[in-house]
Amino acid sequence: MLNSMNKRNLFASIILIILCGFYAYFTANLETRNIQNTTQPSFFPWIITVCLAILSFSLLLQSFLLKKGQILKKASAPRGLIILGFFLSLAYLALLPLIGFLGGNILFFAGLSRIYGEKNILKICLFSVIISIFIFYLFRNVFQIQLPIGILESVLS
Amino acid sequence: MSPDVIDGFAQASQLSTILSVAFGCLIGLIVGMIPGLTISTGIIIVLPLTFVLEPDISIALLLGLYVSGMTGGSFSAILLNIPGTPSASATAMDGHPMAKKGDAGRALGIAIIASFFGGLASFLCLFFIAPVLADVALRFKSPDLFSLVFFGLTIICSFAAKSLIKGLLSAVIGLVIVTIGQDPMMGTARFTFDQVNLISGIHFLTALIGLFAIPQLVDNLSEIIKGKTASEAGAKIKKVIPNLRDLRLMKMPVGIGSFVGSFLGILPGAGGPIAAFISYDYSRKLSKTPDEFGKGSTEGIAAPESANNAVTGGALIPMMTLGIPGDPVTAILIGALLIHGLAPGPLLFMENGDFAYGIIFSFFWANIFNILIALIGLRFLVKVLVIPKAILMPTIAILCVIGSYALRNNFFDVYVMFGFGLLGLAMRWLDMPIVPLLLAMVLGRQLEEHLRVSLISSQNDITIFFTSPFSLFFLCLAGVSIFWSFWAERQNTKKSQKKLI
Amino acid sequence: MKKIHYILFGSLLAFTVSANQAHAEWPEKSIEFVIPFGAGGGADIEGRLIAKAMSKELGKPVVPINKPGGGGAITYTYVKNSKPDGYTIAWNSTSILTTTNIGNVPFDYTAMDHIGQVAQQPVPFVVSKNARWNTLKEFMDECKAKPNTLKIAFAGFGSATHLAGVAMSQMNGCKPIMLPVKAPDRRKMILSGETDAAVDIFFVPLKLVKAGKMKMLALSSGVRNAAASTVPTARELGMDMDFDLFRGLSVAKGTPKAIKDKLETAMINAANSKAFSSRMKKLKLTLAPMGQKEFGAKLQKANANIVSIMKMAGLYQVKAKK
Known part of the structure; x- marks a missing residue:
């Protein structure tokens, strides 16, 4: 899938051109302010729009004009694990406001630890609990940064 | 000597500041040493600390980390042939062969001592050049500053990328992101889509955590599967202090490395790896025994090691005097100063001279503690190399989430951080450099403000950018840097296409 | 599942009970101290200092939380919408008059109750x-x-x-x-x-x-400043203006008077504490602790002044959504 740099460039330049279109649209609709002798808030975004447009089209052109680049080697990435990690992170982030940092971190740590290759369940439990609690108290009591603990709040207090 | 220098020295030499430098050095050596973790990761780990510490203490912490991270990177380069940080790649070329010969301790010793002298040389540069440059910079007006920031951005792009277009695109995407939030002059909301959380914009530290940490977490996952372990790190380290012959041999390469490193450090975006390779090259050309290079030569370790540590002091010069960061670390230093209400720039020396010199002397202490901790603690420190990734990586992941939350006590920022992580992965897939994007986020507001203030001040007369000599000079430099990297890229593609044929 | 219900019910019960006792034994849990500036800035450090000193006074932790953005709009909206039980307080500044009058938020300063002022400085x-x-x-x-x-x-x-x-x-x-x-x-x-x-x-x-x-x-202020006593005030120069940059505390509207009084005393004592006053001295900010009544009068006067200046400059409510 898209394993030559030229194809990737083509793909990226199309996305960037679409992005540039949206950006231009929103820039055109920015609020203006009636103050004399000043540039409007949309002034700088217009400059960026122009730069972005020029650069994305150059990338598009480059992907056509350049001779066929070498085919990129297939990365030996463990795709399954990465996808698993991605969904674990998504679930963690979605639940974070609800379950809070203490509980969430313990679960997240345990899951990641498994993904990074730790097989011993006991070790996973031990480290995830100890490190998460340690970090949590470090922040709460030493750094004075309040990390919410979600529903655990009512259970613990 | 001005009283600020003395006050600064006193400030930097307080117990709390010194302890903080030492702690920073320790973290720096550890993250530098572990392959897959860079100095940026180390900074991400201690970042929340800097929100609560006093400014001089948090800067001291970050400086210790910066200096020692550079040195720590060479440990794994020498022991495992895996550079802990990109800047240490050149060190591996001679460091690892020497270690293989059974002289691991000697190689490490040479690296540590070369680092020390490189760092010390750049401290002197910083101490003498920074105040002078700040004085000159006081005369810069808005058009000059606009051109200067513009030049800073273009040179970062041209150094960072193999492809100029991608470097510039990365910076422009950074500028797009920076326009989200309140307009710096009028205060109107821009591109906020009625989201309260976007009114104050996207903080570059949030972006930094995502951009740097998440691709690293993914990388490490791949590494583990390949089954690279660090078990051989426990290799016997005998004598660390190098012998007299080594010290004599080191003189020339350390001199070259210190000079090249300090100078390239001043240029935004050049950074450690380039300085290390350039001084390695020069040292080989000037050496009496160039054939030794690549086979475990003393000079081959000393040159890049002194260079990458000299870069640190050099990079602090534009950061402190002009407010222009040259790499992610100095960008974070600026961020740390800003959240404490201290804007780096030419006025720092005038308004908070004691603080400015405090930074410079903290840098001095960082170099001292770097060599002390590295030499004394070496044997224990290399044990860190065997910490299992299955514990290290989840810890870092959690710290990323907490760090991005704690910046503004906001879950929204955590999601933004994650989004930037995906962006970082996409950019790597495209071979697009990350650093220009990040630095554009740091410099974007300044760029816009200087541009608009210049235009208001001149009543919309664009020629002021060309009539002011400073401004014209910087614009020319910007043009040269773009043209030069365009030309270099063409030469490169020609070469590689010839090779293909 | 049932167990969770019990726990939830129990905690709910505990919560209502504690809410009822609020008047008698306030404060009985930690207090949120919301700072409208980013962590680490000057105003933030002062806020954290006063919060620390207030925890000593109140005997319960006063926990600083930063919610910067929108010229204070995010903090003020958050505190205004919080429960009026005195457990959420805002570290206010002149922005409570500017961000409201320019129309960043759909309310003015009277939508909140104000405990008092801690420090001020002229412009x-x-x-x-x-x-x-x-x-x-x-x-x-x-x-x-x-x-x-x-x-x-x-x-x-x-x-x-x-x-x-x-x-x-x-x-x-x-x-x-x-x-x-x-x-x-x-x-x-x-x-x-x-x-x-x-x-x-x-x-x-x-x-x-x-x-x-x-x-x-x-x-800009009405009286001369001791740190620069030779500089005349705008009023002396014949201009009708009297406002300065202040910092103080605000809570949600409708907070019981007993709680507000307690906060007021705690704030004034904290402001006069040694740690805080020496910091103010170092910064050359005028430490001027002021209670609810005095501060209310000051806010009213300053607000009228700011509204008239904004109207003159065409800035009044310009950011308001039409």
């Missing part, structure tokens, strides 16, 4: 030491004679420094070029001669005044 009109003007009048006269030539730098449209600058120039019938610039650049621009004058915060330029690089021509 000075600064020029370079070598400038040809020695009084504000000389500056304004030249400005009047040659409109659109003299430049005045300030912090950003709608900020307190902008209001002071606009008020001073408009009341003198002068038309300068107004340059919106961030803090350190503003002072640099005076030194480099890029701007002719600047309206700034008080204590940082004061250092440069003492170092003989700048001079102050006027202050």
Whole structure:
């Protein structure tokens, strides 16, 4: 899938051109302010729009004009694990406001630890609990940064 | 000597500041040493600390980390042939062969001592050049500053990328992101889509955590599967202090490395790896025994090691005097100063001279503690190399989430951080450099403000950018840097296409 | 599942009970202290200091939380919408008058209850030491004679420094070029001669005044400041303006009086504590603790002044959604 740099460039330049279109649209609709002798808030975004447009089209052109680049080697990435990690992170982030940092971190740590290759369940439990609690108290009591603990709040207090 | 220098020295030499430098050095050596973790990761780990510490203490912490991270990177380069940080790649070329010969301790010793002298040389540069440059910079007006920031951005792009277009695109995407939030002059909301959380914009530290940490977490996952372990790190380290012959041999390469490193450090975006390779090259050309290079030569370790540590002091010069960061670390230093209400720039020396010199002397202490901790603690420190990734990586992941939350006590920022992580992965897939994007986020507001203030001040007369000599000079430099990297890229593609044929 | 229900029910019960006892034994849990500035800034450090001193007074932790953004809009909205039980307090500033009147939020300062003020500082009109003007009048006269030539730098449209600058120039019938610039650049621009004058915060330029690089021509507040006693006030110079940059505490509207009184005493004691007052002295901010009544009167006066200046400058409610 898209394993030559030229194809990737083509793909990226199309996305960037679409992005540039949206950006231009929103820039055109920015609020203006009636103050004399000043540039409007949309002034700088217009400059960026122009730069972005020029650069994305150059990338598009480059992907056509350049001779066929070498085919990129297939990365030996463990795709399954990465996808698993991605969904674990998504679930963690979605639940974070609800379950809070203490509980969430313990679960997240345990899951990641498994993904990074730790097989011993006991070790996973031990480290995830100890490190998460340690970090949590470090922040709460030493750094004075309040990390919410979600529903655990009512259970613990 | 001005009283600020003395006050600064006193400030930097307080117990709390010194302890903080030492702690920073320790973290720096550890993250530098572990392959897959860079100095940026180390900074991400201690970042929340800097929100609560006093400014001089948090800067001291970050400086210790910066200096020692550079040195720590060479440990794994020498022991495992895996550079802990990109800047240490050149060190591996001679460091690892020497270690293989059974002289691991000697190689490490040479690296540590070369680092020390490189760092010390750049401290002197910083101490003498920074105040002078700040004085000159006081005369810069808005058009000059606009051109200067513009030049800073273009040179970062041209150094960072193999492809100029991608470097510039990365910076422009950074500028797009920076326009989200309140307009710096009028205060109107821009591109906020009625989201309260976007009114104050996207903080570059949030972006930094995502951009740097998440691709690293993914990388490490791949590494583990390949089954690279660090078990051989426990290799016997005998004598660390190098012998007299080594010290004599080191003189020339350390001199070259210190000079090249300090100078390239001043240029935004050049950074450690380039300085290390350039001084390695020069040292080989000037050496009496160039054939030794690549086979475990003393000079081959000393040159890049002194260079990458000299870069640190050099990079602090534009950061402190002009407010222009040259790499992610100095960008974070600026961020740390800003959240404490201290804007780096030419006025720092005038308004908070004691603080400015405090930074410079903290840098001095960082170099001292770097060599002390590295030499004394070496044997224990290399044990860190065997910490299992299955514990290290989840810890870092959690710290990323907490760090991005704690910046503004906001879950929204955590999601933004994650989004930037995906962006970082996409950019790597495209071979697009990350650093220009990040630095554009740091410099974007300044760029816009200087541009608009210049235009208001001149009543919309664009020629002021060309009539002011400073401004014209910087614009020319910007043009040269773009043209030069365009030309270099063409030469490169020609070469590689010839090779293909 | 049932177990969770019990736990939830139990905690709910505990919660209602504690809510009922609020009056008798307030405070009985930690108090959220919301700071409208980013962590680590000057205003944040002061907020954290006073929070620390207040925890000592109240016997329960007062926990600082930063919610910066929108010129304080995010913090004020958050505290205004919190339960009026005194467990959420805002570290306010002049922004409570500017961000509301410019229309960043759909309410004005009266939508909250105010506990009092902790410190204040005037807004000075600064020029370079070598400038040809020695009084504000000389500056304004030249400005009047040659409109659109003299430049005045300030912090950003709608900020307190902008209001002071606009008020001073408009009341003198002068038309300068107004340059919106961030803090350190503003002072640099005076030194480099890029701007002719600047309206700034008080204590940082004061250092440069003492170092003989700048001079102050006027202050925005009603009374002279001890740290710069030779500088005349705007009122002395015949301008109707009296406002300064203040910092104090606010809570949600409808907080019981007993709680507010308790907070007031705690705040004033904390402000007078040694740790806090020495910090204020170091920064040359005027420590001026003020209770609910006095602060309320001050806010009312300052608000009227700010509204009239904003109307004059065409800034009143400009950001409000139509």
